[in-house]
Amino acid sequence: MGNLFGNGKKKSSMGNEKISFVLADRMRPRSLDEIIGQDDILGAGKPLRRMIESDDITSLILWGPPGSGKTTIAHIIAKMTGMDFLSHSAVLSSIGEIKKIFAQAERNLYLYGRRSILFIDEIHRFNKAQQDAFLPYVEKGTIILIGATTENPSFEVISPLLSRVQVFVLNPLEPKHIREIIIRALTDEERGLGRDKNHIEDDALELISNVSSGDARFALNIVELADKMAGEKKITVETITEILQRERILYDRTGEEHYNIISALHKSIRDSDPDGALYWLARMLEGGEDRRYILRRLIRMAIEDVGLADPNALLIAVAGQQAFDFIGYPEGDLALAEVAVYLAYAPKSNSIYTALHKALADVKKF
Known part of the structure; x- marks a missing residue:
């Protein structure tokens, strides 16, 4: 789209990784130094980085x-610490x-002295009762829990669990x-497409870079498909445009794509990118997403x-719903x-969100 407005479940030993045929997996960074765009943490x-290098990982x-x-x-943490690594998705795994x-993990710890890392992708998809089940094991240190989420943990992770973990915020990747x-x-000729010699x-x-909205996986999937379509020719704008017109139109309203796209819409709005916001909104509309769900999320974005910075934003969002x-x-x-x-387009401020949570923290202290 042009510039319209101007501006599954896996168990891994980590030491014996399987070869993947998917470019995004093959190009996954193998060390901290290979990770791009997350220098803040x-x-x-x-x-x-200090926690990982000193082998002093907490949940x-x-x-x-x-x-x-x-x-x-999460994979690099497991590789560098040498702990048993278990990976599950909240979408695919039951609490049982x-x-x-x-x-x-308890058997490994008490019988063999080995600690385990449990990586839960999309941890926000577990409900309150399911998240409660983690508490005794995290508190005792039976497991090191690493949860991944695209949603604000303050809203989606229960307070007792949130108080027992450290939260690290990953920056959206820039173009x-x-x-x-x-x-x-x-x-990269070893893991990438370097042997194809395509330009x-x-x-x-x-x-x-611009249409990926900071999603490296999406970008690499597009590049991989473009490389196959281009053959021995250059990868052109026409090729990319053709792919974008037909790819990612399929939209699972209850699956991972549902959450990925609403997160991309949220990111575009937070980054003051009207073109991106309209693109991701159109993806949701075309996919048949519940309009009232989108409106509820837009109202939340106006507040959060x-x-x-612009109190009228909430009025506009509520008026949109009406x-x-x-x-x-x-x-x-x-x-x-x-x-x-x-x-x-609106200016951004999270002062209300920050102030309320500080006030709630003070209330709990006193």
Whole structure:
């Protein structure tokens, strides 16, 4: 899209990794130094890097947008610490399965002195009762819990669990980071596409970098498909445009893609990117997403991300919901578009969110 507005379950030994045929998996960073765009937490002397290098890992939650490196960091932690590593998705795993893992971790700890890392992808998908089950094992140190989430943990993770873990925020990858990742994949002859000797037009590289919305996995999937389509020719803008028109249109309203796309919409609004906001909104609308779900999320963004920087944002978001209820589908979709673009343009402030949580913390202390 042009510039419209101007501006599964796995168990891993970590030492014997299987070869993947998917480019995004093959190019997954193998060390902290290979990770791009997360210097705030993994740069020299930064807290998470110190924890990993000193082998002093505690339970933690990695909060960041899709494709920012949450799973990669968990794998590297397991590799560097040498702990048993168990990986599950909250989407695919029942709490019964997780409890079996707890029992196994207890046996490993008490019989063999081995500690276990339990990585839970999309931990926010577990409900309150399911999250409660983690508490005794995290508190006793039976497991090191690493949870990954695209959602704000303060809203989606229960307070007792949140108080027992450290939260690290991953930055959205910028277009320059995506470009670096793509170039690395196209030139790496061992794990990437370097043997194909394909080149990419600058405009095509720029297009992928911008439309990926910081999702390295998405960018590499597009590059891999473009490489196959290009054959021995250059990867062109036309090739990328053709892929974008037909890829990722399938939309699972109850699966991972549902959460990835709403997170991408949230990120675009938070980053004041109206083009991105409209693109991801259109993806949701085209996929048949519940309009009222989108409106509820937009109202939340108006409160959480815009806040007092523009109090009218909340009024606009609520008015958008009322307009949709009054007009209905399909004309009412314009109300959603207007709200999304308004929020993207609006100045941002999370002062209300921060102040409320500080006040709640004070109340709990006293």
